[in-house]
Amino acid sequence: MRAVIVEVPGYRLAEPLGAGATGVVYAANRLSDGRSVAVKVVHPELVDPQYRDRLRREARLAAAVEHPGLVRVHAVGGEGDQAWLVMDRLSGPDLQRLLDEGGPLPVDRAVAMLAEVAAAVDAMHAAGVIHRDLKPANIILDGDRPTVADFGVARQLASLESSTGMDLSGGAAWLRSGTPSGPSLGAMAGTVAYMAPEQWRGDPVSAATDVYALGGTLFSLLTGRRPFDRRTLPELAYAVAMLPPPAPSEYGVPAAFDQVVRTAMAKEPADRYPTAGAFAQALRAAAAGDVAPVVVKQRGWTRRRIGKWVAIAAPVLVIGGVTATILAQGNQQPTQLTVCAQDATVRDAPRSRTVIATVHHGDRLTPISPRDGAAWVHVRLPDGRSGWSLTDYVRHQC
Incomplete structure (x- = not known):
C-alpha cells in the first residue's frame, strides 16, 4: 500500500483495511469516546485546496442524508496536501x-x-452529490444490507491520467518502449472498468455517470465478470468507446437483464435511465419478467460523435500500438473473417500471452469454432496454423 500520513487529530489509527485509487482506509478509534470508526486518508497527490473544499462540501451534504444504505460521514479534515474523513466502520x-x-x-x-x-x-x-466511483468494491455489507461507501470522495476525473492513477506523461516504461500490449490493468481495473465514457473524456459528471456504473455493477454481480473485461488499457478504452454494452445472457443469465444493462450503460448520458430510481424499477421489472420495451434514441454516427469517441480511444490505442477502426457487424455472414484493426494478434489460447502470429488490416482468417463468450474467436491462418483472436479486431465485415 502507498505510504500516507498515519496521524489524524482526535483518532488513533490501527491497521489498514484497504487501499484504492483515492486513498487508504484505516481501522481507528475516536479518542473522545473510544468509538470504532474507519478513517480514509486521501492520497496526497490528489489533494489541493479546491479538492479539499469540495470534499468538505460534499461530506456535509452526505451527512444531511438519512438513508440506511449509505455509510455515514462523521468528520472531514486536513491541511496542506492532507485530507481525511471519518466514516462508519462496517x-x-x-x-x-x-x-x-x-x-x-x-x-x-x-x-x-x-x-x-x-x-x-x-x-x-437528490442531495446534489455524485459518487463518481461506484463499483462492487465500494458496496459493503452491513449485516445483510448493502451499504454504499466513498460517496463524494473520488476526485472528479479531469483526464485519463488522473482517472487511472497512471503516469501517462512519459514516466511509464510501456510508453517509451512502444510495446503493443500496453500496460496491464491489474488492480486498476477495479476502478476503470466501471467508468462511464464521459469520465474517460474528462467531461463533467452527472447522476447519469453513476447510473452507468450501476449497470456495470449489475453485469458483474450476475456474471462474476467485469464489464468489458480486458487485459490492457488500450483494449479497455476501445471497448468503452466503440463496443455495445455487454450482455449478461451470454453467461447464462435471463435475457431480460440484457436490456437493463444496455440502457444503463448507453454511451450517451441522455440515453440512460433518467435516475437511479428508474434503474431500480427496471431492474425489478426484469426480475419479475415484466419488461416493457425501452425506446432509446438512436444517434447517428455524425462527425461530431465520432470525434468524441476518437477523443477517448485514439490516444490510448495509438500509444499502445493498437490503432483500431470503428467496427460494424453486417447482416451477411461470410465464411471468412477480416482483420478490421490496423494490427491484431493471434494467440495460442484465449487470454494467453503467447502470440503465434501478427495479422494486419484486411487480412483474411477462417473461423474454426464458436466464440469463447463474446471476446475471442478460434481462427485458422492462411498458412494453416490456428489460434485465438479478439473478436473486437476480426469481423465478418469492417
Whole structure:
C-alpha cells in the first residue's frame, strides 16, 4: 500500500483495511469516546485546496442524508496536501470480495442488493452529490444490507491520467518502449472498468455517470465478470468507446437483464435511465419478467460523435500500438473473417500471452469454432496454423 500520513487529530489509527485509487482506509478509534470508526486518508497527490473544499462540501451534504444504505460521514479534515474523513466502520465484506470468493450471485440476491444500492444512490443524488466511483468494491455489507461507501470522495476525473492513477506523461516504461500490449490493468481495473465514457473524456459528471456504473455493477454481480473485461488499457478504452454494452445472457443469465444493462450503460448520458430510481424499477421489472420495451434514441454516427469517441480511444490505442477502426457487424455472414484493426494478434489460447502470429488490416482468417463468450474467436491462418483472436479486431465485415 502507498505510504500516507498515519496521524489524524482526535483518532488513533490501527491497521489498514484497504487501499484504492483515492486513498487508504484505516481501522481507528475516536479518542473522545473510544468509538470504532474507519478513517480514509486521501492520497496526497490528489489533494489541493479546491479538492479539499469540495470534499468538505460534499461530506456535509452526505451527512444531511438519512438513508440506511449509505455509510455515514462523521468528520472531514486536513491541511496542506492532507485530507481525511471519518466514516462508519462496517464489519462485512464488500461485494467485490464476494465475487472473488464465490463467483456470481444468485439472480434474486443480486437484484435485491442492487435495487437497495440504487435507492441509496438516488437519495444522495437528490442531495446534489455524485459518487463518481461506484463499483462492487465500494458496496459493503452491513449485516445483510448493502451499504454504499466513498460517496463524494473520488476526485472528479479531469483526464485519463488522473482517472487511472497512471503516469501517462512519459514516466511509464510501456510508453517509451512502444510495446503493443500496453500496460496491464491489474488492480486498476477495479476502478476503470466501471467508468462511464464521459469520465474517460474528462467531461463533467452527472447522476447519469453513476447510473452507468450501476449497470456495470449489475453485469458483474450476475456474471462474476467485469464489464468489458480486458487485459490492457488500450483494449479497455476501445471497448468503452466503440463496443455495445455487454450482455449478461451470454453467461447464462435471463435475457431480460440484457436490456437493463444496455440502457444503463448507453454511451450517451441522455440515453440512460433518467435516475437511479428508474434503474431500480427496471431492474425489478426484469426480475419479475415484466419488461416493457425501452425506446432509446438512436444517434447517428455524425462527425461530431465520432470525434468524441476518437477523443477517448485514439490516444490510448495509438500509444499502445493498437490503432483500431470503428467496427460494424453486417447482416451477411461470410465464411471468412477480416482483420478490421490496423494490427491484431493471434494467440495460442484465449487470454494467453503467447502470440503465434501478427495479422494486419484486411487480412483474411477462417473461423474454426464458436466464440469463447463474446471476446475471442478460434481462427485458422492462411498458412494453416490456428489460434485465438479478439473478436473486437476480426469481423465478418469492417
